[in-house]
Amino acid sequence: MSTQSPPTWITICDTCKREGWDDASGATDGERLAALVEEAARGRPVRTRRVSCLMGCQQGCNVAVQAAGKLNYTLGRFEVSEEAAQGIVDWAVLHGESASGQVPYRTWPQAVKGHFVTRHPPLPDAE
Ligand code: FES
Numbered sequence: 001m002s003t004q005s006p007p008t009w010i011t012i013c014d015t016c017k018r019e020g021w022d023d024a025s026g027a028t029d030g031e032r033l034a035a036l037v038e039e040a041a042r043g044r045p046v047r048t049r050r051v052s053c054l055m056g057c058q059q060g061c062n063v064a065v066q067a068a069g070k071l072n073y074t075l076g077r078f079e080v081s082e083e084a085a086q087g088i089v090d091w092a093v094l095h096g097e098s099a100s101g102q103v104p105y106r107t108w109p110q111a112v113k114g115h116f117v118t119r120h121p122p123l124p125d126a127e
Pocket of ligand 1: 053054055056057
């Protein structure tokens with residue numbers, strides 16, 4: 001990632017609960033996925049944060065991948081797994097390396113395929 005580039009952030013919903021969530025588990029599915037994403041992101045050129053609810057509750061677990069001036073995305077329907085967390089981080093790193101935020105499909109980690117929910121074009125520059 002160029003030092004000129006705005007950082008790519010992974011925002012993880014920490015209140016997502018997938019169907020069948022066991023409230024005796026002591027943590028939401030979102031909290032468990034967030035911990036795995038944070039671990040996978042350690043030492044990588046991406047930043048992470050947690051928020052409570054991205055308004056996609058019916059298709060959790062949800063994350064957003066964003067950077068200023070780039071295409072921004074929400075991804076959902078993730079199970080809590082190291083594979084999912086690694087795929088999210090790997091894709092976010094590619095997003096960070098892309099000038100536009102568009103990542104060539106051929107480079108996508110398998111774990112993110114089928115998980116894209118929305119894409120938001122960057123806002124126009126303020127006039
Ligand atoms: S609880 Fe995760 S999107 Fe609403």
